[in-house]
Each structure stands twice: as C-alpha cells, then as structure tokens.
Amino acid sequence: MRYTFIFLGLLASVIALALSILPFGLIALIPAILGLILGYLASKASKKQGKSKLPANLIFLLSIIALIITSYRTVFTENTVETDTEFIEKEKESKEEALEELEELETMDEDSLQ
C-alpha cells in the first residue's frame, strides 16, 4: 500500500507542478491537494512499516511548490493581451476591403443614404 501511495502521490505532485508552470490557472490545485493527501498517507504508511519517509517528504515538497506557484500566479499575474501588429493590420485591411465592397453595393436602405 505504501508503494501505491508513493507512486500516485509522486504522479499527482509532478502533474501539479507541470500545470502550475503552464497557464492553466487554478486547475493545478486539484493534483496539488491530491498530492498532499497521498503524501500524508504515504508518510503514515512509512511510519507504520518503519521505512524511509523521504519519498513522502518529496511528494509534500513538490505539491507545496506547485501550490505556491499557482497561488502566486493567480494573485500577481495579470491577464494581458499582447499588442498584435499583425492582427491590427488585418483589421485595417478588412475594413478597407469592406468599404470598397460596400461602395459597389446598390441595395442599401434609403434611410442609410446620405
């Protein structure tokens, strides 16, 4: 049972760490909390069997790092959109093309005519 807790705990904490670095927001909290629970169970099982607590401590460490990174990024990282010159140019071109096409249209309602 100890090995199962260690394996699952390590898996959860590594996933949590990976998700905390990637821009997935709070989703990393799920494996991080799961990692802490499994780390606790692994620690308890290790104590009962008189074996090393090192793997359980590693699970705790990775999960806590994931929790810190996720919390920091949630609180301090602002949602920003880059100034996309390519997109701005596309918007301009699209408008220019549209105006050319609208000039050719002869089906306007009378109340939009100047």
Next chain:
Amino acid sequence: MKYRLLLIALVMAFTIQSQNAFKAGENLTFTASYNMSGLLTDIAQVTMQTEEVKTSKSTLLHLKCTAKTFTKWDNFFRVRDLYESYVNPNSLNPYLYKRDINEGSYYKFMKYTFNHKTNTVNSLQKKRRKNGTFWEENKNHNIKGNTKDLVTTIYHLRNLEIHKASPGDSDSFPVIFDRKEQNVTVKYLSKETIKTAIGEKECYKLAINISDSDVLKGSNNNLLWLTADDNKIPVFAKFKIPVGNGELRIKSATGLKN
C-alpha cells in the same frame, strides 16, 4: 397622401426609438473564461466596438467583435478571431458580414453579402487545407426579410423593449450562421442584481437558444445578463458549447450612449 405621410412618420418614430441602446464609439471589453475540470480559467479578451463609417453614398455602423487569447495562452493555443458587420445605423439591417477565425492551426473565413431587395445572401467561405493552401466556396441563399447575422443579432437584442416584457415571454429572430438560417429564441427569465467590474447592476436575465443547431447546447444553459437601463449593456453571459462551458464577464465599458 396624408395617411401615407403619417405612416412614414410613425415608422420613423419607431425606428429612432428602437435604436437607442448604443451609439458609434462604444467600446465594451470582456474576459472570457473556460471551465476546466470545474475551475474557471481566464483564457481570452473579447471586445465589442461600434464605429461610424462612410461610403460615398451612405453612412453605416460598423459593428466589430474580436477575441484574443491572453499572452500566457498564445504559445499553447492562439486565438485571433474577428467578427464584423456593416449595418444600417437605424434599422440594423446588415449589408456585409465578415468572420475571420484563427484558432490554433484552424482557419476559416466567412463573408455574407446581404441583398435586402431580393432577400438573398451571397456567402463566401474560405478554409485552409492541411497543406496550407486555401479553398473557396461561393453560395447563394434565400433568407427571410429580417434575417440578420450573429453580430448584428447581439446588438439587436439590446434594442428590444424588454421593460415591456414579463418573465417567461420569448421572441424569435432568424439568424444566418455557418450558411444556415436558424432561429434564435430569447426568453426573458427574470430581473437580477449582479456585481460586475463596472458596478452592481440590475439586469434582465435572458435565456438564449438556437433551434436545430449544435452551436449552443441545452435550452436554459446559455444565459445573458443585460443591464436593466437604457444602455442594456451585456455584462455577463454563461454559455455551453459542444466543447465545454464558460463565462463572459465585462471588464470595461466606454462610449455609452446613455
């Protein structure tokens, strides 16, 4: 002749009164969030802008919606969507609609040219093949007289006289989307006061449903909150689409008419 003039005056009065929720120069910014395993994650910025444009013969209203993923997402899944409609500023009848979708490796362009005299729409669809080349398809469609595109319909909703409606009342509008004419049903559910980034607002809560379409899922899963004032600003929306569900929250609103 006298009756004819009276009728024209009445129609004019109704038209002017009905187009009172927004004006050219309005700019609304939203944050779009997507539900990932029960946790909402902010993914993109959505904007809705209005602008007056002039051709040699007419003055039109340019309705523009954009969706851009936040910088942190750009390396994983970059979205740059542009939806535009050029409409009559009074009746909101669309003349030209463009949809330019750039989502990851997926690209799609759609253009509708409306002819309100013949009640037809000419569509041009452009897609990118896997090898990077494009293919185009032109089609003609017959439409109802009051059929609008998606962007215009969103703005049209803001012009509805919801204050005269009772909870449970509903209305339907024909919309052309993905080259199919579909019926959008809007049901007024209730009045609700919600907290938003632009203050605490009393809102009309509306349920939106598209019949015979997979665009929006469920009958009461797609909800829109419009402020219960003259501007009828869309401040909050909950949506359920085939690939999941999410929310749209207002971030800022400038250039309001009222």
